[in-house]
Amino acid sequence: MSNTIAKRQHPGFYAIVVMLIIMAVGPIAIMLINSFKLDVDITSGTGGLIFMPTIQNYETALCDILPYELDHLDYCALKFGGAFINSLVIAIVSTVLTLIIGCMAAYALVRFKFMGRDTASATTLMVRMVPPAVLLVPVFGLWNNEFCLDKDGLIGGFIRETFGGRGDVCLAGTHSGIILVYIAMNLPFVIWILQSFIVQVPRQLEEAARMDGAGPFQVFFKVVLPLIKPGLAAAAIFTFRIAWNEYLLASALSDRDTKTVPILIVNNMSEFNVEWGVIMATGMLLAIPPIIFTLFASRQIITGMTAGAVKG
Amino acid sequence: MSNSSINRLYPYVFMAPALVIMALALLYPLGYMVYGSFRDWDPSQALGESTFVGLKNYYTLWNDPNFRESVAVTLKFALSVVTIEMVIGVGLALLLDRKLRGMSMLRTLFILPMMIAPVVVGLVWRYMYHPTIGIFNKTLKSIGLEPIDWLGQNALTSVIIADIWQWTPFIFILALAALQSLPRSALEAARIDGATGWQQIVHIKLPLMMPVLIVTCLLRLIDAFKVLEVILVMTEGGPGLSTEILALRISRTATEFRELGVAAAMSNYLLIMLLVLTVCMLAYNRWMEYRAARAMRVAAEIG
Numbered sequence: 131m132s133n134t135i136a137k138r139q140h141p142g143f144y145a146i147v148v149m150l151i152i153m154a155v156g157p158i159a160i161m162l163i164n165s166f167k168l169d170v171d172i173t174s175g176t177g178g179l180i181f182m183p184t185i186q187n188y189e190t191a192l193c194d195i196l197p198y199e200l201d202h203l204d205y206c207a208l209k210f211g212g213a214f215i216n217s218l219v220i221a222i223v224s225t226v227l228t229l230i231i232g233c234m235a236a237y238a239l240v241r242f243k244f245m246g247r248d249t250a251s252a253t254t255l256m257v258r259m260v261p262p263a264v265l266l267v268p269v270f271g272l273w274n275n276e277f278c279l280d281k282d283g284l285i286g287g288f289i290r291e292t293f294g295g296r297g298d299v300c301l302a303g304t305h306s307g308i309i310l311v312y313i314a315m316n317l318p319f320v321i322w323i324l325q326s327f328i329v330q331v332p333r334q335l336e337e338a339a340r341m342d343g344a345g346p347f348q349v350f351f352k353v354v355l356p357l358i359k360p361g362l363a364a365a366a367i368f369t370f371r372i373a374w375n376e377y378l379l380a381s382a383l384s385d386r387d388t389k390t391v392p393i394l395i396v397n398n399m400s401e402f403n404v405e406w407g408v409i410m411a412t413g414m415l416l417a418i419p420p421i422i423f424t425l426f427a428s429r430q431i432i433t434g435m436t437a438g439a440v441k442g
Numbered sequence: 443m444s445n446s447s448i449n450r451l452y453p454y455v456f457m458a459p460a461l462v463i464m465a466l467a468l469l470y471p472l473g474y475m476v477y478g479s480f481r482d483w484d485p486s487q488a489l490g491e492s493t494f495v496g497l498k499n500y501y502t503l504w505n506d507p508n509f510r511e512s513v514a515v516t517l518k519f520a521l522s523v524v525t526i527e528m529v530i531g532v533g534l535a536l537l538l539d540r541k542l543r544g545m546s547m548l549r550t551l552f553i554l555p556m557m558i559a560p561v562v563v564g565l566v567w568r569y570m571y572h573p574t575i576g577i578f579n580k581t582l583k584s585i586g587l588e589p590i591d592w593l594g595q596n597a598l599t600s601v602i603i604a605d606i607w608q609w610t611p612f613i614f615i616l617a618l619a620a621l622q623s624l625p626r627s628a629l630e631a632a633r634i635d636g637a638t639g640w641q642q643i644v645h646i647k648l649p650l651m652m653p654v655l656i657v658t659c660l661l662r663l664i665d666a667f668k669v670l671e672v673i674l675v676m677t678e679g680g681p682g683l684s685t686e687i688l689a690l691r692i693s694r695t696a697t698e699f700r701e702l703g704v705a706a707a708m709s710n711y712l713l714i715m716l717l718v719l720t721v722c723m724l725a726y727n728r729w730m731e732y733r734a735a736r737a738m739r740v741a742a743e744i745g
Contacts, residue, residue: 139542146537147544154551154611157566158558160577164569173575235460242453257468258661259716261668263689264709267696268471271478275488314467317460346452375559377671378693392561392671399565399675406569413562420557428550431557435612436619 158417165410172406187411210394210412217390217416220305220380221373224312228369229362231313232320237350239321240328241336250325254318262315262378269311270382273302303385311383312373320365323437327361328354364434367423374419391416479706485696492703499707508683509691509708513715516687519598520666523605528659530606531613532651536643539621549618552611560608564675567604568593571676597677597685604672609665613658620654621647652730660723667716688712 164172166183189196195211239250278300279285285299301307331354339353355362377392384393391412398409424431474489479499483492503509538545555563570577571592579589592600624647632646648655670689673679679686679694686694688708696705 139540143538143540143542144544146534147542147548150534151544151548151551153607154548154555157563157570157607158554160570161562161566231459231463234456238453238456242456255720259664259713259720260468260472261670261689261712261716263668263670263692264475264713265468265471266693267702267706267709268475268478269467270485270696271483271489271702272471272474274485310463310467314463317464321460350456371557375561377559377561377674378689382697392559395561395565396671396675399568400678406575409565410569413559413565417558417562420559421554424550424553424557428553431553432549432615432619435553436616 158421161410161413161417164406165414167407169405169407187407188415190408191412191415208394208398208408208412209389210391210415212387213389213391213394214415216305216384216388217374217392220308220312220390221370223305224309224316224373225366225370227309228313228316228320229366232317232365233324233355233358233362234350235317236321236324236328237354240325250318250322254322257315257318262376265311265315266378266382269379270302273307273383274300277301277307302383303388305388307383308380308388308390309373311379312369312376316369316372320369323365323368323434324358324361326437327358331357360430360433363427364430364437367427367431368434371420371423374416475706475709478703479710481703483703483706484700485702495703499703500711503704503707503711511683512686512688512691513711515598515683515685516667516689519602519605519669519685519687520663523602523609523666524659524663526602526606527610527613527662528655531610532617532655534610534614535617535621536647539618549615552614555608556612560669560671561675563604563608564672567600567607567672568676571600593677594681597681601673601676601685604676605666605669608672609662613662616654616658617651620651624650653727656723656727656730660720660727663719663723664716667712 165187166185167181168184168186171181191208191210192214193206193211194209195215236250301310335357336349336353339349344352375392376390377396380390381393381396384390395409395412395416398404398412478489478492480494480496481489481492482495482498483489538548569575573579573589573591573594576592578592582589590596628646628650629642632642637645667687668689669687670693673685673687674690677685679690689712692705692708692712695701695708
């Protein structure tokens, strides 16, 4: 097929492709356009593309981290800026840790022949089966009551003295608490997808490095890691996406200072009077990292997605 | 310690962090949930202080019409979403499996709805469904039709439409990948034998794609039971209980009604449902593979 000239296809197919593209992107475009409109323009009903674009919504959303005062706002009610920093910290830290831990485990599974690949894919499927809502109750209970340091103990006492606060020092309400759940949720998938990449690294390379006197850790970091970069990229995107987008567990585990962006969006949506412009601007800000990944790494994403089913 | 025994320890060192974290943050919580589902437990107590009530939570739920309604809504949502998405996704893949310009762009842009946060998807659709300023009703009005009460009377349908928008691309992309990895020889042979396009699809392409399609369907079905944020933002489960899927009901029981024991029992019901579904699909897949293998053997013997 490849050496014959592609025969001209019926224009109808192109019409379908264009229509599908419009349908896929349309709602996101609507959000983008509205995020630059004032609420008056959004609700006025004239609609359409004729309006004065403004970045006021973005300014309102980020009012707590902007270096300058805003004229249209006397009080900064929405603390989206802080939430963005929380989201970023949580997503990046959990992605990096998941990758490191997952990589090591995948390497051990492949090279030291622990359990077959079947075990990893069965675990992946089992974990994928567990909805976040199912984890909500136990995680809430455990993180609040069990995973705690006694406030009179050595470390707990130190933390209470340095950072203040009351009661025992618990995981709930901290960044680390949320990060821990995300790592656990993503690990099986990351291990499983990295396995399929590590299998392809030729063993001779590692043996050569070992002959030159490199220890197992050096072999792993200097030889294996650089060779599985595409797999790492796919795994990183999927992990980041979950940690960045997740709402339910974060809302159960966070306190006033560790709220992430999805939580604030949901809270502001349940109010009676939705400020559409500002909320769209926030939604847009939340959507930007995944959109960038999609545009620049769509091939890795498709690899990660199809690996699940096509290779099974 | 000798050098070789250190070497034998390395695999365990490499595995340890992953095992510890998964035991601590996945296995232990799940066990904790099962334990908690037998107790009368509210958020202010530690689990140890709560009283043991046996199967009471399960029993109460079983007889609770609201819970049953919620199960029905969940099943209705998951089954219709998966069926419609499979039909459209596979149909589009079969239709567009040809050399077309713009296909790679379509695949890239098609991923967008899946990648952006479910919260954002809910937000956009809630805006588009808005009774007066939403694009759907505005369009209907401008062509002289009656506006539709999207998130009121037709809430479940509207939620299903939003999910179809978000997840049909997933099935399309997987089905397309499956199509493009089909053995060329079978297709050539069929073409030479004069099979029409339709015959090729029904007798060759679909049967060969079946294993992939079943796994895709299973993955999608599992995910459909996990949907929560999109519906939470769009309807908050309302009006009434019309869109309150199980995941949403669990979170409301835990946070609003503060009945952790009941919520835990509900989570268990959901898990059992998913487990049964998964086992059924996998068994079916095995059976299909077994049948295909036998057919091949028979064909080989005859040939």
